Amino acid sequence: MKISSVVPVLALMAAQSVNAHTLFSELYVDGQAQGDGTCVRMPTDPNTATDPIPSLDSSDMACGVDGTKGVARVCSINSGSTLSFEIRDWPDNPSIGSIDISHKGPCAVYLKKVDSAIDDQGTGDGWFKIWDEGYDESAGKWCTEKLITNNGHLSVNMPNGLQGGYYLVRPELLALHQADKGDPQFYAGCAQVWLNSTGNQLPQQTVSIPGYVKNGQPSTSFNIYNEPMALPYPMPGPSVYVPSSPSNLGNQKMKVVQQTQTEGLAPSDCIITNGNWDGIELDKYSDQAGCWNASTACWAQAKTCYDTAPPTGNTGCKTWEAKCQNINDQCSAGNYNGPPDYMKNLNPPVKQVSLPSPDAAQQGDGSYLPATANSAPAATTFTTSALVAKATSAPSNSNSLTISTEGSCGNGVTCKGSSFGDCCSSHGYCGSSDEYCKAGCNSAFGTCGGPYKREEHSHMRVHKYKRAVRVGGDARMMP
Ligand SMILES: *[C@@H]1O[C@H](CO)[C@@H](O)[C@H](O)[C@H]1NC(C)=O
Ligand SMILES: *[C@@H]1O[C@H](CO)[C@@H](O)[C@H](O)[C@H]1NC(C)=O
Ligand SMILES: [Cu+2]
Numbered sequence: 001m002k003i004s005s006v007v008p009v010l011a012l013m014a015a016q017s018v019n020a021h022t023l024f025s026e027l028y029v030d031g032q033a034q035g036d037g038t039c040v041r042m043p044t045d046p047n048t049a050t051d052p053i054p055s056l057d058s059s060d061m062a063c064g065v066d067g068t069k070g071v072a073r074v075c076s077i078n079s080g081s082t083l084s085f086e087i088r089d090w091p092d093n094p095s096i097g098s099i100d101i102s103h104k105g106p107c108a109v110y111l112k113k114v115d116s117a118i119d120d121q122g123t124g125d126g127w128f129k130i131w132d133e134g135y136d137e138s139a140g141k142w143c144t145e146k147l148i149t150n151n152g153h154l155s156v157n158m159p160n161g162l163q164g165g166y167y168l169v170r171p172e173l174l175a176l177h178q179a180d181k182g183d184p185q186f187y188a189g190c191a192q193v194w195l196n197s198t199g200n201q202l203p204q205q206t207v208s209i210p211g212y213v214k215n216g217q218p219s220t221s222f223n224i225y226n227e228p229m230a231l232p233y234p235m236p237g238p239s240v241y242v243p244s245s246p247s248n249l250g251n252q253k254m255k256v257v258q259q260t261q262t263e264g265l266a267p268s269d270c271i272i273t274n275g276n277w278d279g280i281e282l283d284k285y286s287d288q289a290g291c292w293n294a295s296t297a298c299w300a301q302a303k304t305c306y307d308t309a310p311p312t313g314n315t316g317c318k319t320w321e322a323k324c325q326n327i328n329d330q331c332s333a334g335n336y337n338g339p340p341d342y343m344k345n346l347n348p349p350v351k352q353v354s355l356p357s358p359d360a361a362q363q364g365d366g367s368y369l370p371a372t373a374n375s376a377p378a379a380t381t382f383t384t385s386a387l388v389a390k391a392t393s394a395p396s397n398s399n400s401l402t403i404s405t406e407g408s409c410g411n412g413v414t415c416k417g418s419s420f421g422d423c424c425s426s427h428g429y430c431g432s433s434d435e436y437c438k439a440g441c442n443s444a445f446g447t448c449g450g451p452y453k454r455e456e457h458s459h460m461r462v463h464k465y466k467r468a469v470r471v472g473g474d475a476r477m478m479p
Contacts, residue, residue, distance in 0.1 A: 021050040024189035028084035036312035037275035039075035049311035052185035061210040062122035063190035070118035071276035074264025079197035092313035098152025103175035107143035108132035117166040117192035155358035161243040164197035180223035272346035274316025291331040298324035415446035
């Protein structure tokens with residue numbers, strides 16, 4: 001057996017590929033950030049959370065790996081609300097980027113009406129598409145390329161007139177860089193929402209996920225490397241559902257309209273949220289025993305927070321932990337009246353993010369958000385500029401460059417001689433294909449130009465390798 005020689009290679013692969021792919025990590029409702037991972041179903045293992053879905057026929061296709069299990073929170077939205085989805089390369093660090101530039105392909109947003117946004121497994125019939133975009137021929141861009149330009153944000157409008165109640169909302173990306181080799185790579189996740197609407201419309205026809213798309217279809221075996229490409233790109237899945245206008249309702253059967261949200265709300269005494277964990281303010285106390293009781297209760301909540309933290313991280317748990325430490329300190333100092341800062345909101349200030357306009361995005365006209373660095377909006381919090389800045393500032397002494405071990409470049413790290421390829425892309429990643437070696441290639445941290453060497457795109461090799469391991473059902477081999 002070769003196990004002993006395979007394992008170290010796996011370990012190396014795993015270490016290198018943590019940042020390889022992408023994950024839907026945060027929902028915005030009408031521009032308002034809902035919090036890292038809040039109302040979002042995510043894989044539990046942060047090491048593989050950004051991997052593509054292993055098989056088009058698996059239940060993971062609905063809401064991602066581990067996505068059949070609901071989370072505690074359900075976000076409220078209104079009829080016509082703008083939903084924006086933040087897609088991250090590193091779920092716990094939105095400033096790094098959204099998806100590797102090699103991952104060209106279409107995007108879509110699906111809905112499923114459910115009785116319970118928490119209990120519904122997501123798999124099976126009931127899904128319909130409310131928006132999609134493939135290859136924009138006038139702009140010469142894939143949807144995923146626009147996504148990168150928009151700092152990882154996709155925006156859609158909830159259609160007016162939809163029946164109110166609970167829904168799963170599923171943004172989907174399809175990366176086609178290996179599609180011609182029989183390996184289309186889907187990324188999908190689900191947000192749990194309650195739609196406040198007096199509408200009564202739902203589509204007559206829905207699709208099943210998994211099942212709505214297969215390997216070997218024109219959309220999933222499309223060759224993005226053909227010159228010219230066989231356009232128009234044939235979109236996967238059903239056509240987009242548009243509710244008929246109210247005057248057209250005709251024989252639509254009136255359904256029961258749900259008026260109030262009863263599940264997934266943050267408790268009124270919640271003072272901080274991390275993912276789908278809510279920190280509940282402690283009971284008031286005024287003596288020594290009560291103080292230490294509160295301390296114990298506080299640490300118990302902290303443990304739950306860390307134990308349930310999603311791949312987006314545990315920043316909120318740390319804030320909560322500081323509260324527990326403060327209670328401890330006060331108890332030790334003999335201050336037995338508390339808790340300190342009773343009912344104070346400990347959530348960080350709501351961040352200001354510039355999001356793409358849903359109208360433009362839904363029309364697919366490619367006009368949304370800045371195409372050039374010069375027109376970047378002032379309000380943008382999440383930009384890739386940190387990376388770009390890193391990649392463009394040449395080191396004072398070129399002898400000080402170290403060779404990339406993680407596939408990124410810039411800030412003293414060069415791609416030249418790395419296993420990822422010799423070229424440093426404008427986004428700060430190493431590779432050896434045109435995306436890395438031509439326009440935007442940073443010569444300060446690698447070589448530029450040169451022949452297109454697709455087989456040496458190690459990012460893709462890493463994918464294939466990890467997927468093989470996953471599909472084989474033995475992901476636990478990875479230490
Ligand atoms: C639901 O929508 C109605 C009408 O748009 C609005 O008045 C009401 O405040 C909304 N309710 C909630 C819980 O958002
Ligand atoms: C402290 O906790 C214990 C065990 O939960 C309980 O029996 C006791 O009444 C509490 N004391 C105070 C002062 O809250
Ligand atoms: Cu990837």
